[in-house]
Amino acid sequence: MPEVHVAVAVIVREGRILIARRPDHVHQGGLLEFPGGKVEPGETVQQALVREIAEETGLEVPEASLAPVIGIRHDYGDKRVFLDVWRTSGAQGEAHGREGQPIDWLLPECLEDSAFPAANRPIIRAIRLPRVMPVTGAMSSVSEGLSLFAGALDAEAHPLVVLRAPHLPASDYRDLASGALSAAGSCGVGVIVHGSPDVFSGTPGAAGLHLPWREAEMLEARPVPSEAWFGVSCHDSSEVAHAVAIGADYVTLGPVARTRSHPGVAGMGWSEFSDIVAWAPIPVYGLGGLGPDDVADAIEAGGQGIAGISFWWPAN
Numbered sequence: 015m016p017e018v019h020v021a022v023a024v025i026v027r028e029g030r031i032l033i034a035r036r037p038d039h040v041h042q043g044g045l046l047e048f049p050g051g052k053v054e055p056g057e058t059v060q061q062a063l064v065r066e067i068a069e070e071t072g073l074e075v076p077e078a079s080l081a082p083v084i085g086i087r088h089d090y091g092d093k094r095v096f097l098d099v100w101r102t103s104g105a106q107g108e109a110h111g112r113e114g115q116p117i118d119w120l121l122p123e124c125l126e127d128s129a130f131p132a133a134n135r136p137i138i139r140a141i142r143l144p145r146v147m148p149v150t151g152a153m154s155s156v157s158e159g160l161s162l163f164a165g166a167l168d169a170e171a172h173p174l175v176v177l178r179a180p181h182l183p184a185s186d187y188r189d190l191a192s193g194a195l196s197a198a199g200s201c202g203v204g205v206i207v208h209g210s211p212d213v214f215s216g217t218p219g220a221a222g223l224h225l226p227w228r229e230a231e232m233l234e235a236r237p238v239p240s241e242a243w244f245g246v247s248c249h250d251s252s253e254v255a256h257a258v259a260i261g262a263d264y265v266t267l268g269p270v271a272r273t274r275s276h277p278g279v280a281g282m283g284w285s286e287f288s289d290i291v292a293w294a295p296i297p298v299y300g301l302g303g304l305g306p307d308d309v310a311d312a313i314e315a316g317g318q319g320i321a322g323i324s325f326w327w328p329a330n
């Protein structure tokens with residue numbers, strides 16, 4: 015069965031996303047969708063997006079305003095699709111369902127997986143996840159960790175953070191997590207705890223769980239409920255494949271560049287990163303020697319953005 019190349023648009027206006035309802039009689043009919051459609055022969059994906067958005071919604075989108083979000087290959091059994099997902103916040107005009115379809119502007123947290131075709135779950139994850147995922151760095155004690163954490167919190171720049179402290183004993187980590195959760199909660203930042211599945215169950219209120227590879231490799235299924243974030247640290251394509259198989263929402267992949275912590279290890283570079291991202295059906299963060307200045311390169315390589323320590327953590 016040939017694969018259908020589908021251009022999919024995440025159109026953002028004032029923090030809301032434009033969605034439409036698919037007519038009952040078409041493939042995946044009755045479900046919600048992001049505007050889009052097949053890329054016609056001879057068209058680039060950007061040209062297809064501009065055309066489909068105009069045809070379906072009346073909005074005009076400058077091609078230069080389009081940035082890649084994620085690419086997803088999915089086999090529905092009766093149809094194989096490659097969803098080539100792009101985002102724009104530069105659409106002009108008033109949106110209306112020009113093909114008679116109901117449309118609406120929804121907040122990212124109101125996009126429910128079950129209302130969309132199955133292939134859309136990673137798109138919704140990619141929309142909700144930030145471009146920059148900060149990870150906590152060195153701390154010698156719980157109290158030092160909490161004071162560094164409180165000083166580094168910045169809800170606007172970093173709405174979601176990974177609380178990593180592999181050198182603290184388990185009971186100290188619990189204290190750290192409970193203090194960090196209350197500091198972060200009061201300014202609206204989500205905390206993804208790090209370690210093993212019991213760390214998540216022992217930390218009520220955590221936004222999710224991030225596992226080092228040595229923990230993830232022992233799992234055969236997703237260890238947290240679907241509302242919680244589940245991330246895995248990966249270093250090559252087979253690790254990413256396993257993370258996908260156990261239901262990860264996102265992975266970090268690296269090192270991309272040489273890092274201060276591992277100066278002897280050469281990074282994989284954006285080229286190898288992008289080869290892996292090309293087939294990974296979930297958001298992938300570049301990790302290792304990267305900061306916010308590298309987000310554009312990560313997106314260009316097909317990634318979600320970057321994750322790391324040194325750009326935000328005061329002690330390294």
Ligand SMILES: Nc1nc2c([nH]c(=O)n2[C@@H]2O[C@H](COP(=O)(O)OP(=O)(O)OP(=O)(O)O)[C@@H](O)[C@H]2O)c(=O)[nH]1
Binds near residue numbers: 021042047131
């Ligand atoms: N537009 C769009 N298509 C999606 C989404 N998710 C998803 O799985 N698809 C699938 O991608 C394919 C897009 O086909 P389409 O029907 O919108 O495209 P089209 O208008 O060019 O083609 P048509 O001639 O078959 O109607 C369908 O199989 C659809 O189920 C989504 O969010 N938006």
